[in-house]
Structure formats: structure tokens, C-alpha cells
Amino acid sequence: MKETKLYEEKVVDAHEEHHEQSFIRKYIFSEDHKTIAKQFLITGIFWAIIGGAFSFLFRIQLGFPNVDLTSLSPIIGNWLTPQGKIDPEVYLALITMHGTIMVFFVLTAGLSGTFLNFLIPLQLGARDMASGFLNMFSYWFFFLSSVIMLTSIFVEGGPASGGWTVYPPLSALPQAVSGSGLGMTLWLVSMSFFVVSALLGALNYITTVINLRTEGMTFFRMPLTIWAFLITAILGVLSFPVLLSAALLLIMDRTFGTSFYLSDIYIAGEALSNQGGSAILFQHLFWFLGHPEVYIVILPSLGIASEVIATCSRKPIFGYKAMVYSLIGIGILSFVVWAHHMFISGMNPFLGSVFTILTLIIAVPSAIKSFNYIATLWRGNIIFTPAMLFSIGLVSFFISGGVTGLFLGNSVIDINLHDTYFVVAHFHIVMGSASFFGLFSGVYHWFPKMFGRMMNRNLGYVHFWFTFIGAYLVFFPLHYIGIAGFPRRYYSFTNFEAGKIESFMDLNVFVTIAAGITFAAQFIFLFNFFYSIYRGRKASQNPWKSNTLEWTTPVNPGHGNWPGKIPKVERWAYDYSKPGAKEDFIPQNVPYSKTPESNLPEDEHH
Amino acid sequence: MNFIFLLIGLLLVIVLFQIFRSSEILGAATKKTSKLFEDGNNRYNAILGVIFLIGLIFSIFWYAIKEYKNYNLPIASEHAPDVELLFWVTMAITMSVFVVTQIVMFYFGYKYQYQEDRIAEYYTENNKLEIIWTIIPAIVLTVLIGWGLYKWNEVTGPAPADSEVIELVGYQFAWASRYPGDDNKLGSYNYKLTDVENIVGIDFSDSASLDDFMPREIHIPKGKPVLLKIRARDVIHSVYLPYFRAQMNAVPGMPTQLWFIPTKTTQEMREEMGNDNFNYEIICNKICGRAHFSMKQNLIVEEEWEYIKWKKSQDSWIKKNPDYFANFLKNNANDLAVLNNDYERN
Numbered sequence: 001m002k003e004t005k006l007y008e009e010k011v012v013d014a015h016e017e018h019h020e021q022s023f024i025r026k027y028i029f030s031e032d033h034k035t036i037a038k039q040f041l042i043t044g045i046f047w048a049i050i051g052g053a054f055s056f057l058f059r060i061q062l063g064f065p066n067v068d069l070t071s072l073s074p075i076i077g078n079w080l081t082p083q084g085k086i087d088p089e090v091y092l093a094l095i096t097m098h099g100t101i102m103v104f105f106v107l108t109a110g111l112s113g114t115f116l117n118f119l120i121p122l123q124l125g126a127r128d129m130a131s132g133f134l135n136m137f138s139y140w141f142f143f144l145s146s147v148i149m150l151t152s153i154f155v156e157g158g159p160a161s162g163g164w165t166v167y168p169p170l171s172a173l174p175q176a177v178s179g180s181g182l183g184m185t186l187w188l189v190s191m192s193f194f195v196v197s198a199l200l201g202a203l204n205y206i207t208t209v210i211n212l213r214t215e216g217m218t219f220f221r222m223p224l225t226i227w228a229f230l231i232t233a234i235l236g237v238l239s240f241p242v243l244l245s246a247a248l249l250l251i252m253d254r255t256f257g258t259s260f261y262l263s264d265i266y267i268a269g270e271a272l273s274n275q276g277g278s279a280i281l282f283q284h285l286f287w288f289l290g291h292p293e294v295y296i297v298i299l300p301s302l303g304i305a306s307e308v309i310a311t312c313s314r315k316p317i318f319g320y321k322a323m324v325y326s327l328i329g330i331g332i333l334s335f336v337v338w339a340h341h342m343f344i345s346g347m348n349p350f351l352g353s354v355f356t357i358l359t360l361i362i363a364v365p366s367a368i369k370s371f372n373y374i375a376t377l378w379r380g381n382i383i384f385t386p387a388m389l390f391s392i393g394l395v396s397f398f399i400s401g402g403v404t405g406l407f408l409g410n411s412v413i414d415i416n417l418h419d420t421y422f423v424v425a426h427f428h429i430v431m432g433s434a435s436f437f438g439l440f441s442g443v444y445h446w447f448p449k450m451f452g453r454m455m456n457r458n459l460g461y462v463h464f465w466f467t468f469i470g471a472y473l474v475f476f477p478l479h480y481i482g483i484a485g486f487p488r489r490y491y492s493f494t495n496f497e498a499g500k501i502e503s504f505m506d507l508n509v510f511v512t513i514a515a516g517i518t519f520a521a522q523f524i525f526l527f528n529f530f531y532s533i534y535r536g537r538k539a540s541q542n543p544w545k546s547n548t549l550e551w552t553t554p555v556n557p558g559h560g561n562w563p564g565k566i567p568k569v570e571r572w573a574y575d576y577s578k579p580g581a582k583e584d585f586i587p588q589n590v591p592y593s594k595t596p597e598s599n600l601p602e603d604e605h606h
Numbered sequence: 607m608n609f610i611f612l613l614i615g616l617l618l619v620i621v622l623f624q625i626f627r628s629s630e631i632l633g634a635a636t637k638k639t640s641k642l643f644e645d646g647n648n649r650y651n652a653i654l655g656v657i658f659l660i661g662l663i664f665s666i667f668w669y670a671i672k673e674y675k676n677y678n679l680p681i682a683s684e685h686a687p688d689v690e691l692l693f694w695v696t697m698a699i700t701m702s703v704f705v706v707t708q709i710v711m712f713y714f715g716y717k718y719q720y721q722e723d724r725i726a727e728y729y730t731e732n733n734k735l736e737i738i739w740t741i742i743p744a745i746v747l748t749v750l751i752g753w754g755l756y757k758w759n760e761v762t763g764p765a766p767a768d769s770e771v772i773e774l775v776g777y778q779f780a781w782a783s784r785y786p787g788d789d790n791k792l793g794s795y796n797y798k799l800t801d802v803e804n805i806v807g808i809d810f811s812d813s814a815s816l817d818d819f820m821p822r823e824i825h826i827p828k829g830k831p832v833l834l835k836i837r838a839r840d841v842i843h844s845v846y847l848p849y850f851r852a853q854m855n856a857v858p859g860m861p862t863q864l865w866f867i868p869t870k871t872t873q874e875m876r877e878e879m880g881n882d883n884f885n886y887e888i889i890c891n892k893i894c895g896r897a898h899f900s901m902k903q904n905l906i907v908e909e910e911w912e913y914i915k916w917k918k919s920q921d922s923w924i925k926k927n928p929d930y931f932a933n934f935l936k937n938n939a940n941d942l943a944v945l946n947n948d949y950e951r952n
């Protein structure tokens with residue numbers, strides 16, 4: 001741990017040199033991980049509002065297909081047909097943008113960018129990321145990517161509209177759908193910058209975790225948050241480059257007439273010359289990122305939940321080691337299950353068998369994690385802070401959305417469920433809602449550390465209950481229409497086999513209303529968040545009486561995080577309610593020599 | 607109407623503001639205490655959790671039972687009942703896990719809510735427990751996988767030799783079908799031959815193409831294996847047949863296939879569902895552009911004798927499009943002398 005010390009001194013020096021940072025260096029081109037985290041968070045919130053608004057728009061189309069939206073024309077004028085309805089291609093563009101925004105911009109950049117940046121140095125006892133400079137670039141590449149994606153919404157022909165998975169040939173041929181013109185080009189450029197951002201971020205996170213742990217912070221003393229973040233970052237480094245190559249090949253097919261994905265196509269009255277390409281090659285490449293991606297989305301949230309549930313149950317997390325091994329197991333397995341998205345893509349059915357086996361294996365570590373969260377609650381002393389409620393909500397969603405994976409992962413059952421609303425229900429619950437709840441949980445929990453103030457609790461409770469009940473009401477009913485064989489990405493179901501549509505119209509109306517209320521309830525959060533930044537109650541140093549190192553910094557940690565020496569870590573992060581201890585928590589920097597009354601024989605292992 | 611909404615909105619904002627203020631005031635009053643929470647909300651949240659749990663489980667099952675007939679489509683193919691059984695066994699297992707874990711979780715939340723004079727149990731691990739809840743899911747999953755793969759191999763395995771072979775071509779935004787005709791052999795095709803008339807690019811230099819016919823509606827016989835040879839012309843589509851529990855993507859440049867044995871004619875299904883307008887449909891289930899949502903094609907299942915009769919009544923494509931074929935012959939006169947004879951015979 002000698003290197004850590006060297007680094008420490010260097011940073012302290014640097015810190016003193018430019019004490020008076022200019023506004024731009026401090027808030028805009030900042031290299032401080034805490035500022036960068038907030039930049040990611042605010043940008044993520046911005047995107048979440050857009051992504052949410054889009055979903056409400058297309059939910060209106062699904063729930064009230066005959067409604068006249070002309071009154072909205074000042075905002076979305078050119079998206080409407082003369083009858084005031086959403087245009088079918090605009091509908092496809094909206095779902096595509098919604099999916100892209102939610103998965104990549106909110107739950108990858110917004111979530112990882114915020115919490116990996118904020119917590120890794122603070123919980124490990126580092127003064128900053130390994131490279132603040134690259135970290136700054138990571139944000140600004142994301143910003144650039146965001147600007148391009150946002151621009152694409154307003155260009156001629158509209159944004160990409162082939163679904164967030166952008167399968168070619170649909171996405172490769174401007175003749176096929178208007179969104180495959182300039183909008184798609186911008187999508188690809190934007191995502192390429194996004195990958196650069198994700199890589200810069202992830203390399204930094206990994207390096208920091210490996211090299212900059214403070215003295216005494218062995219791997220098995222790291223809080224589970226950090227373990228989850230580390231695995232997330234490793235998944236990112238290994239999988240995002242593959243998305244980049246998929247995108248590059250698609251760019252070539254689109255602009256240079258290559259035939260990576262195109263073959264034997266007759267479209268718009270013309271037989272194209274492309275031959276020998278493979279449309280499902282793209283799917284393999286896409287899902288080679290795409291499946292790890294869903295774990296990139298959920299793992300940080302699971303990490304946050306581990307920390308919050310332990311702290312607010314005043315109990316050690318149950319089965320720390322098992323949690324770590326499950327994380328590693330999920331991480332490894334997540335790379336060998338991608339083709340479960342392609343059972344009926346036309347790939348060899350034998351391949352389907354292999355991926356069925358691998359997919360269902362990944363359910364085991366996921367189940368272990370769920371059981372361990374619940375076991376942590378057992379005989380706890382539970383405090384329902386808003387963060388705790390959101391973490392419990394996360395576990396609830398992780399289970400209810402996870403179990404439906406056993407249907408979709410079993411290839412023979414998936415034949416009939418693939419691309420139906422059952423899938424939409426599944427991933428919105430297990431990935432969308434669970435991950436979002438982790439995000440909320442993290443914001444409520446670490447807000448005092450981020451802004452030195454508390455968020456309003458009561459509004460937090462109201463926000464939680466509206467969102468929790470709301471999300472179940474919005475997404476659970478989709479299972480039923482999925483089992484009934486309703487395809488996703490359908491603009492309307494009126495052209496569908498007679499009789500069927502009427503029977504589910506009431507459910508669709510119900511879901512849309514629930515979505516509206518749930519979406520509206522998010523403004524409670526937004527108010528609470530922005531109000532509390534400026535006017536919230538001043539936080540104390542360790543408001544949740546938590547063990548991890550970030551709570552040993554000053555209420556408003558400056559550049560370098562700890563004014564003096566970095567604390568040394570003496571124990572694991574979960575000494576809550578230790579028998580004999582004076583208080584119900586013992587922070588990680590308290591040496592065993594100071595707690596003779598509570599030391600246990602097995603403490604050497606921690 | 608708008609006024610009422612406005613009023614409700616206003617009321618909500620006022621209520622929220624009161625909620626907001628009450629905790630700000632309370633918070634300020636008890637600022638100095640070391641307690642982790644300042645009011646009775648802990649208890650309310652625990653109780654709400656239990657109420658939520660009951661509501662959740664009740665409504666899921668209530669709807670599932672009430673609407674069973676509605677979301678559970680009747681089955682009309684031979685492999686489907688077994689798959690359906692697996693589906694419902696999986697459902698039973700997963701719903702039990704779901705119900706038990708949610709009950710336990712919210713019950714713990716209620717039972718172990720914070721009390722100042724209690725201390726949580728310092729309980730870090732229990733290897734036996736961990737092993738149990740690793741092994742049991744592993745065993746259950748093995749059974750589900752084994753069963754699933756057994757059926758999967760059957761369903762995706764080679765079609766029986768006596769299958770009715772039909773070519774199905776997806777394009778924006780419809781399905782075209784081609785039957786092999788009397789020779790029971792589909793003629794070859796070449797996408798470069800596609801045009802407005804010859805929409806699936808039939809290659810007439812292959813004599814097997816000459817008797818192929820392309821009907822307006824797709825008919826298939828009940829009780830006989832039907833093998834769909836699937837192609838796409840422009841972008842990816844998906845042949846989705848929910849009543850037969852069958853689906854396969856249609857991919858440009860990569861022919862795919864799917865087979866099944868229909869067990870109920872359209873007429874029988876109409877009677878079963880009490881709906882005289884019922885029709886089986888091939889619906890497109892892969893996003894393919896503007897009119898994806900309306901890309902469908904009726905499929906008629908009939909008794910085998912009806913099917914044979916219907917097939918007999920169909921004219922070959924070239925008979926329906928004599929000009930096209932005459933042109934084709936003219937352009938390829940030299941190397942097609944042989945074929946010409948074939949045509950005369952037809």
C-alpha cells in the first residue's frame with residue numbers, strides 16, 4: 001500500500017496549489033469525481049424526463065387510440081397526422097428513442113456515471129479517481145453523445161426508428177423507414193461517442209478499485225457496492241467495444257456499400273447488389289453487448305441496495321461472501337447467454353439449446369442474491385428511510401421480474417412469447433423498475449453526502465408509494481396481454497384478429513392512466529431534489545449512522561475528500577448491531593483495539 | 607370537466623405541500639436528537655407494505671382467474687399442449703416463489719420495524735441455508751431445462767417427410783405464399799428476378815417452378831404436418847402464429863423454416879370461440895417499418911379433403927400471368943427450348 005501513500009501526498013500538494021479554482025474548472029470542466037458524478041446525475045435526470053415523456057406519449061396512443069392531440073401541436077406539431085393522431089412512424093421513433101434513452105443514457109450513464117464516480121473514491125478511501133482527466137473526458141464524451149442524440153430527434157425524417165436494438169436491414173436502409181436516414185446516422189455516431197465515454201469511465205473505475213484502496217481496504221473488506229461497481233465496470237470494458245464494432249460495420253454498410261449485414265434484398269422496386277452478408281451477425285454482436293448491458297444496468301442498483309438494506313436494517317448483510325461470488329458468477333455468465341434473445345432468429349436450434357442451459361444457470365446466483373437480501377431483513381431493526389423503501393422495492397421487482405425470465409430463457413416457451421408484451425413486462429420490471437429504484441435509493445441515501453443537505457422525507461415516502469404501486473400497475477398487466485400474443489412495437493391493435501382487441505382495451509386504458517399518474521409523481525421527486533439542494537435541512541456528518549468511509553469525510557467534502565490523512569480501514573463494512581458494542585454501528589476505520597467489548601473470534605476473517 | 611381536473615390537481619398540490627411542510631417543521635424541532643427517524647412514519651410504512659402486499663397478490667390472482675379465457679388463447683397445434691403444460695408448470699413454480707418471497711419480505715419489514723430498545727441480531731452467514739437455497743433452485747431449473755430442451759428439439763427438429771411444403775415470403779407489409787403445385791416441388795428463386803409482378807422472384811428456368819401457384823389466401827390441412835419455408839424480401843419480419851404457438855423470423859438472405867401440425871380447422875375454432883368472424887392469422891412480429899402493426903395474412907385450416915380440393919382449383923402462377931411468362935420466354939428463348947416443351951404440356 002505504499003503507492004497509495006505516494007499518490008496521496010501528490011494529490012494533496014496539487015490540491016493546495018490551485019486552491020482557488022475558477023468557476024469553469026470547478027463546475028464545468030471539473031476533474032473532481034464528486035462534481036463529475038453530479039454532472040452525470042443531472043444529465044441523467046434530464047434524459048429520464050424526456051424518456052418518460054415519450055413513453056407517456058405512446059402510451060396515450062395505446063390506451064386512447066382515437067384521442068385528438070391537436071391541442072399539443074405547439075410542442076409536437078409535426079409528429080401528428082392531420083387527424084391529430086400520432087403518426088405510425090413517429091410512434092416507432094418514440095419507442096426507439098425511449099428505449100435508447102432509458103437503457104443507455106439514464107440507466108447506464110446516469111446510474112453508473114453518478115454512483116461509480118461518486119462512491120468508488122469515497123468508499124475506498126481515495127482522493128479521487130485514478131485519472132481525473134480521463135474521467136472529465138468520460139463525462140464530456142457522454143455530453144457530446146447526448147447532444148447528438150438530442151439533435152437527431154429534430155432532423156428531417158426523424159430519429160432512428162428501428163427499435164432500440166436497431167436491427168439491420170431495417171436500420172441500414174433509408175428506403176425501409178424514414179428514421180433510417182439521417183436520424184439513424186446520428187444514432188450511430190452518438191452511440192459511438194457513448195461507447196468511448198463508457199470505456200473511459202470503466203477503465204478508470206477498474207484502475208481505481210485495484211490501485212487506490214486505502215490502507216487496510218482489502219478486497220474482502222470492500223463494501224458490496226464497490227464489488228458490484230467493479231463487476232459492472234469490467235462488463236462494460238469487455239462488452240462495449242463489441243457494440244462499437246457492430247455500429248462501425250453498420251455505418252460501413254450504410255455509407256460505403258459494404259455487405260456485412262445485407263444480402264439478397266429487394267426493396268422500393270430495386271434489387272440491391274449486396275450479397276453474402278448476414279443479418280443475424282448484427283444480432284450476435286449487438287446482444288454480445290446487449291445482455292451484459294442489462295447487468296451493467298442492474299448491478300450498480302443491486303450494490304446500492306446491499307449497502308442501504310444493511311445500514312437501514314442495522315444488520316450485517318447476510319452472506320457477504322456469497323454475495324460477492326454471486327456477483328462474479330453473474331458477471332461471467334452474463335457473457336455467455338446473449339443468444340437467448342435470438343432463439344427464433346433463424347440461428348441453429350442446437351445453439352438455442354446451449355444458450356437455454358447457460359441462461360437458466362444464471363438464475364441461480366440471481367436467486368441467491370434475492371434470498372440474501374431478504375435474510376438480511378430477518379431480525380433486523382428496520383428503519384424505513386425513503387432509500388430503504390426504494391431498496392426493498394428493488395428487491396421486490398428483481399424477484400417478480402426475474403422469475404418471468406425462466407419462461408423467456410426456456411427456448412421452447414420463448415417461441416410463443418418472444419417479442420410480445422410479456423417481454424416488455426419482464427424487462428421493465430426486472431431491469432427498468434428495479435434499476436430505477438436502485439437509482440432513487442442511491443439518490444435519497446447519498447444526497448446528504450452529495451449536497452450537504454437532507455431531502456424531505458415525507459415527500460420521499462409519497463414519491464415511493466406512488467412510484468412503487470404505479471410501476472406494478474403499469475407493467476404487471478402487460479404480462480397478460482403478452483400471454484395473449486400481443487406483439488410489441490405495434491402502433492395499434494385495431495387491425496388485429498377481431499374480438500381480441502376489444503377485450504383488452506380496458507386494460508390498456510388502465511395502464512395508460514396508471515402510467516400518467518406514475519409519471520406525474522416523479523415531479524414530487526424533482527421538486528424535492530432541486531429544492532433540497534438549496535433549501536434542504538443541513539445534514540449531519542453521518543446521518544444514517546453508516547459504517548462506510550464516505551461518512552468520515554466532512555459534511556461537504558472538498559477536493560481530495562479528506563482534509564487530513566485518509567482514514568485507515570480496520571474492519572469490514574458491516575459491523576452493525578455487534579453484540580456488546582456501545583452503539584449499533586462500528587465504522588470501518590475503528591480499529592479492533594478500540595472495541596475489545598465486541599470483538600469476536602472470527603473477526604480475523606473480516 | 608377540465609375544471610374538475612384542475613381542482614383535483616390543485617388539491618393534490620396543497621396536500622403535498624402540507625406533507626412536505628410537516629416534516630420540515632418536525633425535522634427542525636428534533637434536529638438535535640440522535641434518533642434515526644423523527645416521527646411515526648416508520649410504522650405507517652411497514653403497515654403500508656403489508657397492505658400493498660395483500661393488494662398485489664390479490665389483484666394478480668383475481669385478474670388471472672377472471673380473465674383466464676381471455677388471455678389464454680386456445681391451442682390449435684399438436685406440439686402446443688405439451689409446451690403449454692411446461693408453461694403452466696413454470697408458472698406454478700415461479701408464482702410460488704414470487705408469492706412466498708414477497709410475503710416473507712414484507713412480513714419481515716413489518717415484524718422487525720425499528721424499536722429503540724431492541725437490537726438487531728448480528729447474523730452474518732449460514733452456510734447450510736446458503737447451500738439449501740443454491741441447490742434447490744439448481745435442481746428445479748435442471749428439470750425445467752431438461753423438459754424444455756426435450757420439447758425444443760422436437761419442435762425445431764426436421765419436419766416429417768410427408769409435410770405439406772409452403773413457401774412464405776415476408777415483405778413490407780404483407781405475406782406472399784407459394785405452393786409447389788402438382789410436382790410437390792417448389793421451383794427455385796432468385797431475388798434479382800423480383801419485380802412488381804413476380805413478387806417473390808420465382809426463377810422459371812427451373813421447370814419445377816412452372817406449376818407453382820400463389821393463392822390469395824393461405825390454406826393448410828388439419829392433421830398433416832405443414833412446413834413453412836420462410837424468406838424475407840427487404841427487412842426482417844417474423845412469422846408469428848399465436849394459436850399454433852409457433853414463431854420464426856423471416857430474414858433477408860437467410861431462409862428459415864418452421865413446421866407444425868394443425869389440430870383444429872378454422873370452422874372448429876369458430877365454434878369453439880363462439881365467433882363466426884374468427885380467422886387464424888399470420889402476424890408480423892418483428893419491427894419492419896411504418897405498417898408493421900398491420901402486416902398480417904389470413905390462414906385457413908380445413909379438413910384434408912377440402913384442402914386437396916382447394917389445391918386442385920388453383921391455377922399455376924404462369925397461367926394467371928401469361929404475359930409475364932411469354933415475355934420471359936422471349937427473353938430467354940434460346941436456352942429455354944426444353945422448358946418451352948414443358949409449358950406446352952402443362
Ligand code: HEM
Pocket residue numbers: 051052055056059095096098099100102103107162163164165424427428431432433436474487488489490491515519
Ligand atoms: C415511465 C415509465 C415507462 C413506461 C410507461 C414505459 C412503457 C413502455 C412501453 C409500453 C413499451 C413498448 C412499446 C411498444 O413495443 O410498442 C416500452 C418499450 C421499451 N421501454 Fe419502456 N416504459 C417506461 C420506462 C422504461 C424504463 C425505466 C426503461 C429502462 C430499461 C424502459 C425501457 C424500454 C425499452 C428498452 C423498450 C423497448 C423499446 C423497443 O421496443 O425498441 N422503459 N416502454
Ligand SMILES: [Cu+2]
Pocket residue numbers: 290291294337338340341
Ligand atoms: Cu439477455
Ligand SMILES: [Cu+2]
Pocket residue numbers: 843844890891892893894895897898899901
Ligand atoms: Cu413487421
